[in-house]
Amino acid sequence: MxxxxxxxxxxxxxxxxxxxxxxxxxxxxxxxxxxxxxxxxxxxxxxxxxxxxxxxxxxxxxxxxxxxxxxxxxxxxxxxxxxxxxxxxxxxxxxxxxxxxxxxxxxxxxxxxxxxxxxxxxxxxxxxxxDVIPTDCLAAALHKAIPTATHLSLGFDSDSPLSPGTAKTSIESLGVGSAIRRNGEIEITGHAEFSRTIDFGRGEKFAVAIPWGDVATAYYSTGIPNIAVYIPMSPRRAKKMRRMNRFRWLLRKQWVQDWLKRKVDKSVRGPGEEKRAEQQTWIWGEIRHDRRGERKIGRVVTANGxxxxxxxxxxxxxxxxxxxxxxxxxxxxxxxxxxxxxxxxxxxxxxxxxx
Missing domain, CATH: 3.40.50.720 (NAD(P)-binding Rossmann-like Domain)
Structure with missing residues (x-):
């Protein structure tokens, strides 16, 4: 070895x-x-x-x-x-x-x-x-349960803070928007344009669709043509995110991106070992075949991200x-x-x- x-x-x-x-x-x-x-x-x-x-x-x-x-x-x-x-x-x-x-x-x-x-x-x-082991594995397990599925929704609920690298990746998406897959194609949408209530594993929460990696990878793993990924978010914050859509053109500007990333370098630190040990992540998925009325829910709990x-x-x-x-x-x-x-x-x- x-x-x-x-x-x-x-x-x-x-x-x-x-x-x-x-x-x-x-x-x-x-x-x-x-x-x-x-x-x-x-x-x-x-x-x-x-x-x-x-x-x-x-x-x-x-x-x-x-x-x-x-x-x-x-x-x-x-x-x-x-x-x-x-x-x-x-x-x-x-x-x-x-x-x-x-x-x-x-x-x-x-x-x-x-x-x-x-x-x-x-x-x-x-x-x-x-990103993307837990959600990708859950997607594959759900696909095995309904191989002919037409729709797949995934999501996760975590208290873990962002690392500097993850925070910078999130900044890059601010000027682009969110994303879902519809009829096999990735579609760019507005921030918080799609929302629903989900029980990720510790009670129902308001959630919004985000441009998570599974919008691409879950399609490669399962072939399911309609895919969305959700995280919990307060309705108030979702409203702010929707307002931000008007300024996506500005958030794409390189000087704005650089300024926001410098703020990350100054203020964002990844969690320490003790903090990570206290945190878990709840992974959720829903698969369905609309025409046949089939639907199943999957969950798995993991350590922090x-x-x-x-x-x-x-x-x-x-x-x-x-x-x-x-x-x-x-x-x-x-x-x-x-x-x-x-x-x-x-x-x-x-x-x-x-x-």
């Missing part, structure tokens, strides 16, 4: 560091990598690990570095800018790729590179964290270290099976029934 080589790129970010520390605790010795040697060195010295600074725009150096690597866990966002060069380098060096993105555009990009990855025998599996990301990424990494199958693009449930979420520390069993 430990003779295989792993790279964690973006290891000095909040989540990258958590993954690196847990990898060492499990007996692995990953190569820590990122753009800044100054930021890499303290963590590498503390953990006794090798480190290498390499920029993603230096494709030849990156490919050369990856030739001896079996699996990359890519943790450096924004993934809309960093995923493509890393995926291309992984395909060229025949290195399996996974990341912790939540950005729909990255899932669409990986899906579009399926043929190239398959020809190289390389697995591309973005979204091996909280950051611990899911750490343990989920390492579980997929371990799967890929022993992987003998074909290359190509995979969602987590397509690669490892929908039971993946149930195997993660702090997760319960998926339960499907009729509410």
């Amino acid at each position: 430990n003779n295989k080589k792993i790279m964690i790129y973006g290891a000095y970010g909040y989540t990258g560091e958590l993954i690196a520390r847990e990898a060492v605790a499990k007996g692995y010795r990953p190569l820590l990598a990122g753009r800044s040697s100054q930021k890499l060195q303290p963590l590498a010295e503390e953990l006794g690990l090798p480190a290498m600074a390499v920029c993603l725009d230096s494709s030849e150096t990156l490919e050369r570095t990856l030739r001896d690597i079996d699996v990359v866990i890519h943790c450096a966002g924004p993934f809309s800018a960093t995923a493509e060069p890393m995926m291309l380098a992984c395909i060229a060096s025949r290195t399996h790729y996974q990341d912790i993105t939540g950005e729909m555009s990255v899932y669409q990009l990986a899906h579009s590179m399926n043929a190239e990855a398959k020809a190289a025998g390389v697995v591309l599996c973005p979204g091996t964290g909280f 950051y611990d899911v990301t750490v343990h989920g990424s390492l579980a997929v990494m371990e799967f890929l270290l022993d992987y003998k199958g074909p290359g190509g693009y995979f969602t987590p449930s397509k690669l490892c099976g929908y039971e993946l979420v149930e195997r993660l520390p702090g997760s319960g069993q998926i339960k499907i029934g009729i509410d």
